[in-house]
Amino acid sequence: MKLTKEQQNEIKNQQSQTNKTRRVTVANLENILFEAIPVLDHGFVRVIDYMGDDTSIVQAARVSYGKGTKQVSTDSGLIKYLMRHWHSTPFEMCEIKYHVKLPIFIARQWIRHRTANVNEYSARYSILDKEFYLPSQKNLAAQSKINRQGRGEVLQGEQAEEVLHLLKTDAETTYQNYEKMLNQKYDGSTIDENKTGLARELARMNLTLNTYTQWYWKTDLLNLMNFLRLRVDHHAQYEIRAYAEVMLDSLQKWVPITYEAFMDYRVGGLEVSSKGKKVLKKLINGENISMEDSNLSKREWNELMNSFDLKDKLVD
Amino acid sequence: MKLTKEQQNEIKNQQSQTNKTRRVTVANLENILFEAIPVLDHGFVRVIDYMGDDTSIVQAARVSYGKGTKQVSTDSGLIKYLMRHWHSTPFEMCEIKYHVKLPIFIARQWIRHRTANVNEYSARYSILDKEFYLPSQKNLAAQSKINRQGRGEVLQGEQAEEVLHLLKTDAETTYQNYEKMLNQKYDGSTIDENKTGLARELARMNLTLNTYTQWYWKTDLLNLMNFLRLRVDHHAQYEIRAYAEVMLDSLQKWVPITYEAFMDYRVGGLEVSSKGKKVLKKLINGENISMEDSNLSKREWNELMNSFDLKDKLVD
Amino acid sequence: MKLTKEQQNEIKNQQSQTNKTRRVTVANLENILFEAIPVLDHGFVRVIDYMGDDTSIVQAARVSYGKGTKQVSTDSGLIKYLMRHWHSTPFEMCEIKYHVKLPIFIARQWIRHRTANVNEYSARYSILDKEFYLPSQKNLAAQSKINRQGRGEVLQGEQAEEVLHLLKTDAETTYQNYEKMLNQKYDGSTIDENKTGLARELARMNLTLNTYTQWYWKTDLLNLMNFLRLRVDHHAQYEIRAYAEVMLDSLQKWVPITYEAFMDYRVGGLEVSSKGKKVLKKLINGENISMEDSNLSKREWNELMNSFDLKDKLVD
């Protein structure tokens, strides 16, 4: 992530402003406001704006005239209660806005979360930056043999080098040809005065999916948690998880009480099916129960046993 | 609208806080923050929180690193352009939160705008306030004879008095019986120590639709404008228009440039159909054109003629 | 629920039509199409239209050229997998439309589910039916003493009679005065030729919240399940649960494989928090664990013990 001098100044400029407000503020989040937190090789996450804090959830749940807080312990109890019983609307009363730089193939995963507001940098209107994602060696994983949409071992030696070389060369070549078609360099300078450039809305189709794009992304706290719950999960693709983890950190700074409840009930929690519940009951009562008797599929059985560290009960 | 002492203090308490923030602020909106602006006989609108200002729209449209503003005139030009060409996403980047007290039958109209976040005061959980809407005499309109969902002349004399009397008596009686069923007064005091109260979630069904409720309502700027466009219109029911007008005023204080564009292109604007356009062309060219030749229905013809003050062309 | 002769004929008329289609059809759901299934004393649920079946979920998940089905067992396995891992979009590919008659106070709960399409009978435009909900004696519950938004014991004897009398009298009186203000009877006939009626949009405010309204309500399968999950739960108010149960039955007729997975993973399932998981681990290992050591609140502890029928571990 290389910010230009001008970009750095624009960020510093915003960070140095001190405005007065009657709205609730969150000191820990203000501290990182506007900062470009690096993700992957050229990406970043910036918190641009926010509305509300933990007390806003309580205030809305109570439809109160004053602030939410009576005392911290009461607020915390209510927020946990709301989280546990899947109350959703009070968490929608807080809002956050991010500026994110990310590879296009990750943007395509991300955009599937529809309950958010998005403004993406327009490649019809502007030339995209000359930046593309290249995985570090330790993230260069082989296709998983057991999970059709997962990763297996890390590639080694020659093959790893070959892959990186291909990714790099193809991204560079296609970007150069993008410039050639535009008849403009990435910095806007004309290449050949006697030529006309292809329309930007067409030339962009030559770029590879690891090219970086950027957007403003704004969502409410409920939908942020829905996003994070899925994207910090170990089933999520590493590259989007890298963004989710930085955002999870901003969640903790913003609404620490909600964060704690979120980690306890959602991220660290577990859903047990009706059939799974019967299995657990037997285990608690010290009764014997086998996969065959449980009516669970092998996959479900193993997921359940793994959740409770019952390695000896795993089935091949 | 009678606020209790405690409510007034809670409001003052919030208004007196001064916090520091790096976020953009809007002085004109900060001035009215938390204030209960009266609407109808017992209702109010309070602005509770907001995110962003006019420059945030520009900032998101440009996906910029710094503030939106280069200079006011540029921002204004861009905002007008976005409004004129129905660009929607940049306007979604601002958010506002209201606390509203309103009669239930109006809440039922309002909630049809689904793209917003709502927390309503729960009558399963709490006792509703003893307040109900009674129209002022000048708003006591007869059913329109030409528009099945509109109002005609204002009722006069004895009939007006009778209507007001009925509304008042029925609201009072049903509220008293609500208390009787609950075995509790509106202030929470028990009526008869030897009796059990009916569940609040059941007792509430006895209340009339002019009983006041309240909610926190949060939406983005785009959807606020969609709401206002329909609800400040003269086709909207007077009682919801009264709320929309107060909120239109808060829009002007919050995002003055957007407000201006909104009034020019949306509220004061006009949609002309393909057939209507042909009529206007002929009129501009000084050609004759009659309703029969226009392929417009009588209703459409008259709406068009009215829009251009061509009273002599109206058709019965 | 009394349907007029005309309404009955309209329903029969639709039920007797046989059209040919290349779309997938569901015989069990076709059987109850258009039928008014009674709910509460005057309400109903009618299935009006639907799109897709179980195979449509599979078809969309695979983005396939043909039907979803390869064989039923494969489809079933995939649907369970999708449900278990909270995949949402394939379930959005089926759609259903209901016509519902319901008391206004229940309509107000229902409408909080925003991801649906709604057309409600307009009381600005038309006169509402003279029908209001009166609970049967066994549903006349007292306020719960332990849950602020729940019910306790059923009211008995004199008090029950008094409540029913008040509900009935107030609903009848306010409806009569509604007619008086409109200067029209429920059947549209004029009361006094020399009087003008109050605008319908105003007169409606005199009605009580147990008056019946009706609407067309359309949603996709995912959001239908979200609705049902919350509304068939024993925490839901009895009156909305009565509707949810009839709709749950239509879900079973429509998409039997999805229904089964839904009952196993959602309705009959359980969420366990991170802390709760630790408690379960200890119980499975036969270790001692007390509420104090668990870091669970008393409420959480008891909920967990109840889920596994460990009555002896409940804490007062």
Next chain:
Amino acid sequence: MKLTKEQQNEIKNQQSQTNKTRRVTVANLENILFEAIPVLDHGFVRVIDYMGDDTSIVQAARVSYGKGTKQVSTDSGLIKYLMRHWHSTPFEMCEIKYHVKLPIFIARQWIRHRTANVNEYSARYSILDKEFYLPSQKNLAAQSKINRQGRGEVLQGEQAEEVLHLLKTDAETTYQNYEKMLNQKYDGSTIDENKTGLARELARMNLTLNTYTQWYWKTDLLNLMNFLRLRVDHHAQYEIRAYAEVMLDSLQKWVPITYEAFMDYRVGGLEVSSKGKKVLKKLINGENISMEDSNLSKREWNELMNSFDLKDKLVD
């Protein structure tokens, strides 16, 4: 667009099924159900399923027990009225589902319409088809000199050939290297038995943005019209317009009355601002009015004059 034998059979198979239903059906739409209608060089649009027809809009608007239709002329009048006055909810009562094959850079534009349900072919799970979009010569436009996000003249001669050559070569090369990294050919066959393939979720990043993807896309009639209104417009990029036009045709087959109203009030219609209205009034009255007096910007003035074919009033 080359469908495999198997895909053709799957389509024929579905087209040959005849099911009986009590639901409303639309013969003209049934005729093209499942058919792959070609768009661009390798893309297609297939209508997969639908719910409702013109009468369903009327039925929902009236919340009726029977079919919408009383008689066609009444329905048509109501639908036009609803369209003219921006009533939205009745149009949400119809639903349609498409299977679309399209280049990724167009999918990225399309997905910005969030009020729809989408299942996209997963490149984490499967290998993408070896197909990429190459513009035909007449669509190879230069960057517009007056509109930053538009096209100008068509490229000619050598330069056109060069662009096409670059697009083709880069797409082929990057696809070959995608296969090499996967260690699998597009048909799933292994390339080198001694090598491990890179994870599909990583390898895909090497593909160019003109690679074809496919999805199931389902939306209601209102949001379909919102999509079409923007995407059949001449400001829309040619490549997405090509899809919109095929879908517009399916709209006409599906709901012919709504289609007609849509073309009259939306596609062929015009929004006039408050200031623009004043200009039109003067023109109708034969008064002089210049751009300077109008308070319109040059751009707005010219747009307005163009709309009414007043070429002599255009300003440079």
